[in-house]
Amino acid sequence: MISNSVNLKEKAHWVWRETLAVHRRAPETRIASSLSAIEIFVALYYGGVLNIDATDPRWDERDRCVISKGHGSICMYPILADLGFFPASELQRVCKAGGILGGIPDPIIPGYETINGSLGHGLGVASGMALGLKRNGKKQNVFVVSGDGELHEGANWEAIMFASQHKLDNLHLIVDNNSISMLGFTDDIVSHDGLVRRLEAFGWQCVEVDGHNVLKVQNQLLSLKAITDGRPKALIARTLKGRGVPGLENEALAHILMPKAELLDFLLEANDAR
Template identity: 65%
Template sequence: MMNMLQFEAGVLEKLNAKAHWVWRETLKIHRQSQETRVASSLSAVEIFVTLYYGGFLRFDPANPLWELRDRCIISKGHGSLCMYPILADLGYFSVTELEKVCKEGSFLGGIPDPVIPGYETINGSLGHGAGVGAGMALGLKRKGRNQSVYVVTGDGELHEGSNWEAFMFAGQHRLDNLTVLVDNNHISMLGPTDEIISHRSLIRKFDAFGWFAIEVADGHSVAAIAKALQDCRREASGKPSAIIVNTRKGNGVPGLQDAPLSHVAAIKPDLIDQLIGER
């Protein structure tokens, strides 16, 4: 079971090292299972590392449905390949399972579902995580519980109207135990989000819906994400929180990073070998 950590000397260095490790492991999985959506997963690495190793989530790998756990709803399920090495490393399942992703008989597929220990919800159809998270947050509040609910969404996913219904609901009910982190990598399946439906200022939109909202300029800095999460805990009393995390799709991979159609692109095995050898 994880407890809150103070960000003292050395902790951020360990988080950075873990983020580098998760990045490498994600590429290794993609090398053997090219059908996985790797670009979307590489943009979210530091978000998940900060949540799971930074002490912001209470959880127990030996008891994934522990009654006192915090909830992490991974709404952008296709972009959470990087969660597989994290969950294996934490002890939710054996690290040997990472060699079987998308293979016959494996519970680790290209799109995850709750059969995987550590996943709370079905994550294939986009636009539902915010609503599920808001419902969980309200339920916990009504029961007088102090657990928190975190929802990780993509920016392209916010084109779905169901998200905004959930945001209105959460603001109305003052769900200050709910935090939404937007992996704002600016590219969806069909290209740049601003060319499809521009979000313009997500900060102003969340503020109008009654949320406490802040922005992380460098979404690949665990220190910046950790500070934003801490700021939300201090400042958002009576309001749900939104963190707009500006990231790069396909982070760290030449030719994939920020490419308009990176969402569905695969990385050639020889490039993966080269990148892993360089880090």
């Protein structure tokens, strides 16, 4: 298990900076979706939540982490490199010939469990993993990080019912609830108002948290992981899409916008001068 002695706030800021740097080198990556989930991933991977081993990514006793919003996990690249899943030199080759890190991650990358290109399927896959582990008497937990826009897809609600039916209390859904999908605010498409109540009505244990308060995210995940009462668990993390980037943060079309290179250079230089 990764030590939770790391200063999580400092680590989250470092990941934000490194995510901008990755996007500056590979502008085809989705930056806004990656910036909203940073504290979620920092809490998972540095906060003592996941039981994993970077020297053996397929260790049988590991907790599983399914990253359903694959395009929105470019911030995972510096995390995995920092933890030793692959050499840090790979960060210079994102979306380049010969590199293993693409715009959409896949299992060729040590630390990724699944193919994550087609959205809306991560929770179903994770539910199957959780059921398999439980039926085989295994104690490992399964976490799945989903975008809120994915919850517009019916397959997720089938998985939500399935997980409750089979009492998958080893399953943890984390929703990056940044309120913006590909083409606008989710409230203008299919609202997620009352999401906690909806999940609870389906038999889930569910809590909501400020998704940019990394310590609160960590504490809630650790608390949920400790509960084994037969209910699957969900953490709804309220976040901002494009967080920290002017003209991108909380913009309706942030998903498909790309900040100008000059702005990225300014933000990176300002960060280095801190």
